[in-house]
Amino acid sequence: GNSVTQMEGPVTLSEEAFLTINCTYTATGYPSLFWYVQYPGEGLQLLLKATKADDKGSNKGFEATYRKETTSFHLEKGSVQVSDSAVYFCALNNFNKFYFGSGTKLNVKP
Amino acid sequence: EAQVTQNPRYLITVTGKKLTVTCSQNMNHEYMSWYRQDPGLGLRQIYYSMNVEVTDKGDVPEGYKVSRKEKRNFPLILESPSPNQTSLYFCASSFREVSYNSPLHFGNGTRLTVT
Numbered sequence: 001g002n003s004v005t006q007m008e009g010p011v012t013l014s015e016e017a018f019l020t021i022n023c024t025y026t027a028t029g030y031p032s033l034f035w036y037v038q039y040p041g042e043g044l045q046l047l048l049k050a051t052k053a054d055d056k057g058s059n060k061g062f063e064a065t066y067r068k069e070t071t072s073f074h075l076e077k078g079s080v081q082v083s084d085s086a087v088y089f090c091a092l093n094n095f096n097k098f099y100f101g102s103g104t105k106l107n108v109k110p
Numbered sequence: 111e112a113q114v115t116q117n118p119r120y121l122i123t124v125t126g127k128k129l130t131v132t133c134s135q136n137m138n139h140e141y142m143s144w145y146r147q148d149p150g151l152g153l154r155q156i157y158y159s160m161n162v163e164v165t166d167k168g169d170v171p172e173g174y175k176v177s178r179k180e181k182r183n184f185p186l187i188l189e190s191p192s193p194n195q196t197s198l199y200f201c202a203s204s205f206r207e208v209s210y211n212s213p214l215h216f217g218n219g220t221r222l223t224v225t
Contacts, residue, residue: 004152034213043114043200043216044153089152096160097168098143098214100153 002027006090006101013080013108021075021104023064023090031094033057033066033073038087038103047075047088080108112137116201116217123191124225131186131220133201139215141204142184143168144176146197147219153200159184191224198222 007022025033032051036044048057053068062077073090085108090101114135123129135142143158145168155168159178173195175187184203188195198221202214 036214041218043202043218044214045216046213049213091153096141096158098145098153098155099169100145102150102152 002031002092002094002097002099004090004092004099004101006088006104009087009103009105011104011106013106015082015108015110016079017108019075019077019080019084019106021088021090021106023073023075023101025071025073025090025092025099027071027092027094027099029094031092033064034091034093035062035064035073035075036089036091036100038089040086044089080106082108082110084108112215114201114203114215114217116199116220118220119218120221122223122225125192126190129188129191129222131188131199131201131222133184133186133217134182135184135201135203135215136182137203137215138181139203139205140181142178143202143214144174144184144186145200145202146170146195147200148197156186156199191222193224196222196224 003026034049035047037047038044048059050057050066056065064075087103087105117132140161144156145153154170157176159165201217
């Protein structure tokens with residue numbers, strides 16, 4: 001089957017710290033992988049995406065690399081800001097169905 | 111402005127009273143989908159639609175119905191709501207093939223409470 005597992009939160013960091021949020025997946029075939037971000041009271045927004053093995057998605061200083069050998073898509077940012085505080089969801093798309101992880105809440109303190 | 115609009119934002123109802131949550135998009139997207147978000151479980155897909163008159167079950171379709179009579183609208187119907195359907199619901203849309211230039215666009219959510 002298809003599933004996504006991501007690290008439990010909340011994750012609390014100081015501004016300018018390095019961020020890693022782990023995500024691993026199980027899938028049949030060749031899924032696309034995504035990171036979505038949810039700010040309070042809003043719907044999810046696409047942060048970045050990768051469609052095949054070894055692709056690196058990047059946006060707004062965030063990066064994630066599609067690692068087929070470890071079935072992982074870890075999210076990283078070199079220097080977080082207070083404005084990055086949100087809930088982050090790892091997701092996969094396979095045959096027009098989406099599967100989301102449980103979300104990781106990030107709190108960034110000034 | 112390109113958007114997905116859900117109504118209502120908040121809804122409190124009683125067990126067994128039929129309700130409909132509306133979803134409308136103005137981007138001419140073929141693909142539309144409903145999700146529920148529960149603590150510790152993330153988002154789970156309820157139903158999706160690849161185009162008008164084409165709908166299919168997601169992972170948790172029990173207790174829900176959908177229809178896609180027009181391209182822009184994709185209402186979620188709970189014929190006989192139960193307390194275990196208390197959740198935060200999201201509608202999303204995309205062009206037929208989800209791509210970097212056409213991600214899933216989400217509405218702002220509907221918080222449903224069934225007592």
